[in-house]
Amino acid sequence: MSTANASKRHTDIKPKKADLAKENKLAINKSLSKDELIGYYRDMIRIRRFEERSLRVYQQGKIAGFLHLYIGQESIAVGCASLMGEHDHLITTYRCHGHALAVGMTMNELAAELQGKATGCSKGKGGSMHFFDPSKNFWGGHGIVGGQTPLGAGIAYGLKYKDLKGCCMCFLGDGAINQGAFHESLNLAALWDLPVIFIIENNGYSMGTSQERSSAHPKEGLAARAEGYAMNWAHVNGESIFDIREAVGDAIKLAHEESKPSLLEIHTYRYQGHSVADANAKKYRTKEEIDDYRKNHDPLNLYKEYILSKKLLTEEEAKEIDKAAKEEADNAAKFAEESPYPPVEDITADVYWETDNPDQRTSEGRMFFND
Amino acid sequence: MSTANASKRHTDIKPKKADLAKENKLAINKSLSKDELIGYYRDMIRIRRFEERSLRVYQQGKIAGFLHLYIGQESIAVGCASLMGEHDHLITTYRCHGHALAVGMTMNELAAELQGKATGCSKGKGGSMHFFDPSKNFWGGHGIVGGQTPLGAGIAYGLKYKDLKGCCMCFLGDGAINQGAFHESLNLAALWDLPVIFIIENNGYSMGTSQERSSAHPKEGLAARAEGYAMNWAHVNGESIFDIREAVGDAIKLAHEESKPSLLEIHTYRYQGHSVADANAKKYRTKEEIDDYRKNHDPLNLYKEYILSKKLLTEEEAKEIDKAAKEEADNAAKFAEESPYPPVEDITADVYWETDNPDQRTSEGRMFFND
């Protein structure tokens, strides 16, 4: 365990501007079919349109609590999910809508969850921060910063325990790296060779706090903390879904073949506030900074330009896909709107497996204590 | 904050055998007076004899709970305490007897605390794991592994807040480095330039678990985790009080002059079990290993040989010092024995400052809830 074996493939912290043409030629990407390449575009734009639509629904006052939008980071969820096999799992933070769509959850069940409807993926019980669908290897959706990282290590532990050749991709933010639970998870993963891939979606800020104000770290960036655990690490350019696929693909290989963990830092950006309630979204960063990302680093635009230049799509076809995504999002919002709220009795359902399966209950006595 | 400035002075993990003659010539040591040099011997042997005596008292059933002995690690507490100035503070783990004596607490108050007597440093309330004396800049004595590390950072924060040129030496064990609170403390200390020196007393084991079974780390050892926070770090040979003084002295300078933290890993060994209750003390390591340390690496013996060779003491004088230490320990045990237990009313004293200072109480209502 104790010898450093860190591969330093991508060590430039802010990777230089993506060159999709070049990266499309990387081993893992060059054999992608036209359908797959178009599919990534569709998946990314579906996330963006879903989020934009959700924002409007929130502004209409139909969503309570927080709404953490994923706009600007779509390439990460789509790129990672595109690599998931039967035994590969995914767990993330409260900023979970993109990942949920990427693993194949439907806009309807997510939109309904946002409005707290019975047709939501969590029956309206979890809300925006707490989407789940284990049947799609998606383990949430977690509200406590860093709290999901031991769970991610645990899913990897479970895979290893059951001799399944898989891995768990565990996402967290740049601000989350300073939670104790993450540190403990890194040590456990490296010490026990757990097939977990910790993926820092570094969008530069934790709420209004820039990376520099929240984390002490070496020149080599946040991912370099992996060195302290002799764990593999890399920096990845979030602008390029191809770059993401290559780096994550390598980490998956390491996990599948050697059951070794990795820590990846994917550089990205969020255009919206931390959550929609974040009134200060524009105070802790300049308008220029935001515009620069939108104009020059947007993963969706860059990818669209690329596949258009490759003539994989015509402008027309691209518009069609966009239009379809918008319609799907509109219909989902409508579906949510028209769905019923859960019945009041549902409040005490899903608390215990045993009370949900009364015929199989083995314990006795009172479970709930009102009155 | 983000550029690594790690000094790698001592990077060989197990530093080679100490050469006290050479190390005595190091800048920080060469001007030491005869009295000081003899004083270190006295301080170290006082700790050893106190611990040996305490072990017997424990075996006589007069000490409850745990007794974590410091035998084999004396050079660390003495070397570090020898560098403490007016505004330098110290906080440590449950293995706190050596540090308490080194900062000048008396054997009497410690022996009495071990037996839970009213004359104990904590009035018998803390016990073996929880010695305190803020008047000597000694902040305990903490039972929860890693739990003292944020407190150590906080003492440093307090010094900085009050513009005092000082530092806090915060001790922990090799097994404690995998607690989340320690990781959070490292980041805060580096991010905010807190004058704290985290000192890992690496005795190779956390209870029955060897370093290799508890920590994933790079070739450069546990201290190298500091790199992840761009923090100064070093390895230190615990055999040599001179080596300790040099490395810790440098860290104190960095703390005093630049208000920067350090992470030091001092290599040492414990001869006794984790605690006296640790029946397996000899199961997870070989007798040979223990004997080798006693014979070839014992900081007290090595130091004694050195000062004898330097003719700073004659065998006779050395024996005198040893004898005095034994007597002091015997008398302390006797003092403890003869001291009264605290009165029963004391159970609810020292819970709140306010109930301890009724004349200055500003709140109203019930504080305690029996009946």
Add this chain to the structure above:
Amino acid sequence: MPKITYRQALKDAFIEELNRDENVVIIGEEVAQYNGAYKVTEGLYEMFGPKRIVDAPISEAGFIGMGVGAAGLGVRPVMELMFWSFSYVAWDQMMNNAATVRYMSGGLIEVPIVIRGPANGGTGVGATHSHTPENFIANTPGLKVVCPATAYDAKGLMKAAIRDNDPVYVMESTILYGYEDEVPEEEYVIPLGKADVKRQGSDLTIVAHGMSVIQSLEAAKELEEKHDIDVEVVDLRSIRPLDEETVIESVKKTNRALLVEENKPFCGVGSQIAYMIQRKAFDYLDAPVERISAIDAPAIYSPPLEAVQLPKADVIVKKVLEML
């Protein structure tokens, strides 16, 4: 008297105490440059600068433990938890270090720390963000805990908490932050441990704290107007220390008690009050002490259901009618 919000009242308390004592420092996530996730510290960074108003990384165990350590040197940290729910990642620092170092040192150490933030449900933030652990804290000797229900109380209790030489944990509410209330311009401090009879009444005593006080007062109003029932509402304000006398006196007068809280029922604050009442006013009780707590499940997201899960005036009214 001018009307100001609960939020403003807290801010005024901070400003007064920051000006009064240079050892007072406010530390927490987004409290400084961002002006506070809930704007409770808005403007303070500008007024007092980076030494007194400090943005912390997302390391609650680290910075709260740090505050406990600094308190030993005479710093008086006022720590913000963005939500009280996040106290669980700092639990050991709060329940062991803050609560026991004074005791384990035989009284050699003082820990004048305040840990504060919102602890409430009702805003659709779900199970992980809706914990209300005042009962856990009150269970722990060495700690004090207050749950102000009004702007007036929030200011007076916060000032008392900051001046207190023991650890005081203050639980606020993201809903109450916006509530307005009359607050005098001249300085005042409300001693911890003093309950406040928010409404005089003779038919039944309602004991509540925090948001539940507001719901209870609304219910009391309706009971009077629609049912000619006159209930007394006792606001505990402080859970530990506790004003037992005021509660017992009220029950001895009305002979009936209903305890209302947002916490889950099992071992909630109401359970302790119920024990106390039956123990100290047994012969005065015409009926069992009754309770209304949150419906016993994790906080549900679905807004209309969450509204049902938490005690509301209509439920309180219904319960009181059953009891009389």
Add this chain to the structure above:
Amino acid sequence: MPKITYRQALKDAFIEELNRDENVVIIGEEVAQYNGAYKVTEGLYEMFGPKRIVDAPISEAGFIGMGVGAAGLGVRPVMELMFWSFSYVAWDQMMNNAATVRYMSGGLIEVPIVIRGPANGGTGVGATHSHTPENFIANTPGLKVVCPATAYDAKGLMKAAIRDNDPVYVMESTILYGYEDEVPEEEYVIPLGKADVKRQGSDLTIVAHGMSVIQSLEAAKELEEKHDIDVEVVDLRSIRPLDEETVIESVKKTNRALLVEENKPFCGVGSQIAYMIQRKAFDYLDAPVERISAIDAPAIYSPPLEAVQLPKADVIVKKVLEML
């Protein structure tokens, strides 16, 4: 029936369940090669090897959260906390992740995890090592908690806990580990949520759990022998789920209740039981429900004082005599 220790009974439960279900894995500090800090897992590493019996680093939040995650894939982790006091560094994983993922996923996730270890004072380990948070856990919907008092109960309840599909937190005692008791050789399981009347009586009902049951039985014996008083001792065994019926039936019979526990009083388990009794058996009570808890201060080290701080038979006897 053979007499075995509480420690041996737990070990037997592990062996039977490890053999019955290959998904059961024991994880904790020093549980494997070291044979357990308190020898509860002694010999298991040799019998089942490194896959089933796993030594963990000192990272409770990490490995307990890991267990919760693994449970989602069908692993059935039995996690040892060397002391329950150390749960405070893993509190968020235990109170949020283990307790709420099922709920927040609308029932899509099962968390069949057991978290166990000793939770008791009385051995001179001081304030940081003597926490007994069963009341905190029972306050939390989604969690179950049991506190076995005898070897027989420890084995039967541990087997039920391991087979349970919900998170079950088991609180043992370093003192009880050495206590012997008759345990049948044939397999048995004790359902959670079933109290046990450990002693029949007619004059007064004592309700207790864990070590306090032993103290209460000792007191009951003395009360009978020296004072001809016949008390009934109800051992809750399981705090959540709770056997309300058995407690209420007993009180309706004796008309008097004394609640004994090692926990601190404010919002201790006794407060909930007291509320329940006065609520459900009001007209049967001849006197207020009384309680004996630990003296309300952090756990003191000084051995003779710690002996006084915790409920003992003599105090129980005295209290019962006052009550009758």
